Amino acid sequence: MSITRFVPFRSGLSDVAVLQNRLNSIFQEFARPGGDVSEGSEILAMGHFVPAVDVYEDAQKLVLKLEIPGIRREDLDIRVEGRALTVKGERKFESEEKEENFHRIERRYGSFVRSFTLPPSVNTDEVSATATDGVLTVSLAKKPEAKPKQIEVKVGEAPKQVEAAAKA
Template identity: 65%
Template sequence: MTITRFSPLHDVAVLQNRLNSIFSDFARPTTGETESLNSGSFTPPVDIYEDPQKLALRIEVPGIRPEDVDIRVENTTLTVRGERKFATEDKEENFHRVERRYGSFVRSFTLPQTLDTEQIKANYEHGVLTLELPKKPEAKPKQIKIEIGTGASPKQVEAAK
């Protein structure tokens, strides 16, 4: 028989975490669109990274079909919209817990002027949407080659001519 230590504060901490989760959903700012509480919303996580050639975003959107994702660029704003619908079947199901988030999402990003927004590539694989935004040629780093001299002074070079 194992002895389990009783901790009355553990239940309080669990309740507090759950309430924080509920209130954070209501505190999430909307993007000017009114959403009913029934539709819900979620914010998919995004990784943004940059290399000398491009800026890339990886957005986790599992359970959403690629044709249900809308990607738009206006001026310097990239907007990604989508919706994960709660699939219900005709048979009666008794859920004990629903932890996955459903509803619509909108993510907007301000892009720097150094990106070529006409050449954006989008790829969807294993529930991850990858957007690659190439940099304009003038924004890419340039390597300057150093010429190796003969060791002669400028006066000696002119005299040799």
């Protein structure tokens, strides 16, 4: 790993922007699959990767969306075991039979595993998964008791107990 001098105040950049750029470069160095790297060398991005995921919920379901471009359906494994959802997959490096001289490989290849702890409000028996345009969408229905209930408000009616207490 190379030593880089940290200069907190550079002209043209705010203090926060300088700090953010430096932190980003530190995390990128640790995220590289090859470990320590001398300056000027390139790393081929072969190895494990972690697809980005968005998780959101509405009144009916919990939804996870994972970025999986280039991963075939048969290379995905989605399982629910107890309160855990696990998504496994592999993006394979496919080279043609002819010899190619790659000048740069930046896409990551290899296998990944993402696990998520599910909340008790999710019905693990009702799970569906679809893949469209490189995005895997996993939907988990909520249990009926976890869904919000609309309560009707009645106007102008006083409860019988309140009327009896008011007369006494």
